[in-house]
Amino acid sequence: xxxxxxVCLEGSSSAESATRxxxxxxxxxxxxxxxxxxxxxxxxxxxAAMGIGGSAFKHERDEALVADAHKHTADWIALFERRCRExxxxxRGIEMVGRPSDAILEEMEGHDLAVIGRDANFRFETERExxxxxxxVLHKASRPVLLVPDVADxxxxxxxxxxxxxxxxxKRALNSFATSGLAPGRTIHVATxxxxxxxxxxxxxxxxxxxxxxxxxxxxxxxxxxxxxxxxLFTLAEQLQAGLMVMGAFxxxxxxxxxxxxxxxxxxxxxxxxxxxxx
Amino acid sequence: MTGATPSWxxxxxxxxxxxxxxxxxxxGRFWEHNRNxxxxxxxxxxxxxxxxxxxxxxxxxxEVLHTAFDYASFMALLGALFTISGGICLxxxxxxxxxxxxxxxxIGALLGSLIGTTGASVLxxxxxxxxxxxxxxxxxxxxxxxxxxxxxxxLLTPLGDPPLFLGFLRGVPFTWTLRLFKQWAFVNGVLxxxxxxxxxxxxxxxxxxxxxxxDLFPPDGDDGPLRLEGxxxxxxxxxxxxxxxxxxxxxxxxxxxxxxxxxVEILGLVGLAALSFFTTARTVHERNRYSWxxxxxxxxxxxxxxxxxxxxxxxxAERGASLGIVRPAQFFWASGALSSVLDNAPTYLxxxxxxxxxxxxxxxxxxxxxxxxxxxxxxGEKLLVAVSCGSVMMGAITYxxxxxxxxxxxxxxxxxxxxxxxxxxxxxxxxILVPLFGIVSAMFF
Numbered sequence: 001x002x003x004x005x006x007v008c009l010e011g012s013s014s015a016e017s018a019t020r021x022x023x024x025x026x027x028x029x030x031x032x033x034x035x036x037x038x039x040x041x042x043x044x045x046x047x048a049a050m051g052i053g054g055s056a057f058k059h060e061r062d063e064a065l066v067a068d069a070h071k072h073t074a075d076w077i078a079l080f081e082r083r084c085r086e087x088x089x090x091x092r093g094i095e096m097v098g099r100p101s102d103a104i105l106e107e108m109e110g111h112d113l114a115v116i117g118r119d120a121n122f123r124f125e126t127e128r129e130x131x132x133x134x135x136x137v138l139h140k141a142s143r144p145v146l147l148v149p150d151v152a153d154x155x156x157x158x159x160x161x162x163x164x165x166x167x168x169x170x171k172r173a174l175n176s177f178a179t180s181g182l183a184p185g186r187t188i189h190v191a192t193x194x195x196x197x198x199x200x201x202x203x204x205x206x207x208x209x210x211x212x213x214x215x216x217x218x219x220x221x222x223x224x225x226x227x228x229x230x231x232x233l234f235t236l237a238e239q240l241q242a243g244l245m246v247m248g249a250f251x252x253x254x255x256x257x258x259x260x261x262x263x264x265x266x267x268x269x270x271x272x273x274x275x276x277x278x279x
Numbered sequence: 280m281t282g283a284t285p286s287w288x289x290x291x292x293x294x295x296x297x298x299x300x301x302x303x304x305x306x307g308r309f310w311e312h313n314r315n316x317x318x319x320x321x322x323x324x325x326x327x328x329x330x331x332x333x334x335x336x337x338x339x340x341x342e343v344l345h346t347a348f349d350y351a352s353f354m355a356l357l358g359a360l361f362t363i364s365g366g367i368c369l370x371x372x373x374x375x376x377x378x379x380x381x382x383x384x385x386i387g388a389l390l391g392s393l394i395g396t397t398g399a400s401v402l403x404x405x406x407x408x409x410x411x412x413x414x415x416x417x418x419x420x421x422x423x424x425x426x427x428x429x430x431x432x433x434l435l436t437p438l439g440d441p442p443l444f445l446g447f448l449r450g451v452p453f454t455w456t457l458r459l460f461k462q463w464a465f466v467n468g469v470l471x472x473x474x475x476x477x478x479x480x481x482x483x484x485x486x487x488x489x490x491x492x493x494d495l496f497p498p499d500g501d502d503g504p505l506r507l508e509g510x511x512x513x514x515x516x517x518x519x520x521x522x523x524x525x526x527x528x529x530x531x532x533x534x535x536x537x538x539x540x541x542x543v544e545i546l547g548l549v550g551l552a553a554l555s556f557f558t559t560a561r562t563v564h565e566r567n568r569y570s571w572x573x574x575x576x577x578x579x580x581x582x583x584x585x586x587x588x589x590x591x592x593x594x595x596a597e598r599g600a601s602l603g604i605v606r607p608a609q610f611f612w613a614s615g616a617l618s619s620v621l622d623n624a625p626t627y628l629x630x631x632x633x634x635x636x637x638x639x640x641x642x643x644x645x646x647x648x649x650x651x652x653x654x655x656x657x658x659g660e661k662l663l664v665a666v667s668c669g670s671v672m673m674g675a676i677t678y679x680x681x682x683x684x685x686x687x688x689x690x691x692x693x694x695x696x697x698x699x700x701x702x703x704x705x706x707x708x709x710x711i712l713v714p715l716f717g718i719v720s721a722m723f724f
Contacts (some may be wrong), residue, residue, distance in 0.1 A: 047307025049678055049701050050298060052580045052622050053397075054685035055311050055574035061689035128697055 006111035009076040015117030018148040025063035029181040037073035041061040101136035164207035171250025172279035181212010191221035247275040286335030288590035291323040314394035320583025345572040348541040355548035362552040364398025366559035371505035375411030391432020392439040400683040402566040416481040423474040429683035430675035434463040444629030453527035592632040596647035610722040615673030627670035634662035
């Protein structure tokens with residue numbers, strides 16, 4: 001059962017969606033909720049190539065951007081706390097100064113689940129988009145991450161698709177989800193994508209058995225498709241009208257990361273439903 | 280001359296320029312403090328001073344004294360232009376239409392040679408950013424502003440860009456730079472045309488989505504028609520132009536080619552700067568966020584530049600022809616390439632000294648200490664034109680090529696314009712400037 005949930009605050013619409021879902025999950029699970037807003041001072045103040053006489057202007061620019069970032073984080077925290085109050089929760093706002101990925105990973109340690117907007121730009125003062133933070137967080141997260149795209153729903157869907165390939169990460173994701181308190185009341189499907197249908201069935205069934213041992217009923221799906229694994233999973237999720245997908249994040253070995261990294265990124269970027277990811 | 284300059288004596292100069300370019304990137308915190316800049320300058324100047332006083336004796340001491348006056352004159356001009364332009368404030372709100380943007384950049388192209396590229400940049404960048412607040416795409420406006428106003432604009436007078444003023448201090452006549460009119464008109468004309476095409480194209484693509492309304496520096500109090508504050512500074516500015524012109528034209532006759540001339544020059548410039556500072560309303564300085572910090576930093580860094588370059592310039596003047604750079608096009612590209620990654624002022628003097636060596640062809644008639652001779656030499660003049668154009672124009676290729684480049688970037692970022700990073704900006708340069716310079720090279724050199 002999730003006791004303490006962390007939501008990463010930022011101004012994008014996917015971060016807004018993340019906040020809405022985090023409030024819903026916290027209310028459902030009776031968990032505490034903390035909102036983390038980050039001032040990315042290291043990137044703002046990072047060294048830059050400049051001409052003679054540029055230091056004074058850089059200093060002025062850095063101070064202005066840091067002040068602006070503090071102003072934004074204060075606004076986001078105030079908004080988050082107001083929403084929590086409206087939802088009857090006691091949300092706690094946290095402002096951290098530091099590299100966004102480091103701040104999120106550090107704060108995650110004290111929480112059971114981190115909810116992050118998929119398109120959140122935590123380096124909003126210096127970058128147009130921020131792919132780096134999410135990459136690092138997903139690689140190093142010790143806790144499950146609920147990654148939320150820009151969705152209109154204010155609650156997690158009632159149908160859940162668990163992508164299970166037998167890897168350690170997939171097992172951890174399945175177990176983590178099963179004990180999260182999010183499973184009860186939801187229809188759960190476990191699917192494996194493989195060229196061999198029988199093998200896929202067998203693998204997915206193992207996942208179902210694990211859930212069954214925890215008294216969580218689930219349906220087996222074996223997927224054999226000419227599509228890529230990611231596309232096959234998206235197609236199945238669409239057919240099932242799933243509102244949440246659960247899966248293991250990057251594998252540990254370098255070689256596996258080489259192959260799974262791009263697939264993972266593709267899945268994250270294209271997903272239209274929230275993803276529950278466990279490293 | 281007491282023997283040939285040893286090659287090791289060039290080392291501190293080269294190393295110092297490399298450190299100026301790289302320390303802000305790799306040791307930003309260290310480089311922030313003027314004390315540390317002074318420390319680096321002192322460490323690298325020390326062997327040069329030991330060499331000059333030890334090996335060259337009285338001649339070395341004379342060179343150092345001469346350089347000290349050059350430095351003081353150089354800083355007096357930069358400080359005066361900085362103070363006066365910081366006392367002029369353009370207020371009011373405009374809409375960033377292609378016509379308004381073109382007008383701003385065209386005015387900047389003209390002003391750059393009058394009040395210096397730094398002054399023109401300080402004066403125009405904030406109103407231009409305000410005008411483009413609602414534009415979805417405004418990065419290109421700032422990039423072309425750097426290309427034109429912060430660099431290419433300054434080609435016409437010694438006041439325009441520090442390299443040309445250094446040339447003036449070393450004897451290039453005040454009006455000589457007017458000979459660069461063709462190159463100035465061509466480059467700025469092409470850049471303004473390309474800018475207008477891009478600006479119109481991007482405007483057509485814009486969906487007029489509103490920009491963030493919570494800008495840190497909202498145009499509060501800057502609404503209304505365009506208006507100029509601190510107009511008295513235009514008088515002080517004309518005073519600078521007239522004074523520098525007079526010193527350049529008649530100073531030698533009236534005061535002799537002596538330290539007295541330099542002293543009068545320095546006192547005159549400092550006097551005009553003081554008049555500007557004390558007659559300008561504090562509100563104008565506040566609106567321009569005027570501070571002494573940038574000019575103090577320039578003063579600190581250039582101490583090291585002026586000292587370490589003494590033997591380097593002698594070395595190049597002595598061995599110019601043997602280094603393989605002998606044609607104007609080579610001077611244009613070589614001085615330009617180095618100006619894009621190192622500061623363009625010392626680069627200009629380096630190549631002007633090299634040009635002296637080449638034009639001398641062993642005759643010993645020309646001296647790197649008096650570039651007036653080079654400007655009057657039939658072939659030397661061509662080399663000096665190439666060096667002037669390369670140093671001034673190609674300072675635009677990177678953020679570090681010329682002082683105002685980074686200043687404009689930093690101010691734009693404060694106004695939430697997403698500026699490209701170092702290499703992103705270089706891509707813009709390679710797409711637009713480098714082909715243009717190729718045409719300039721083919722046409723003029």
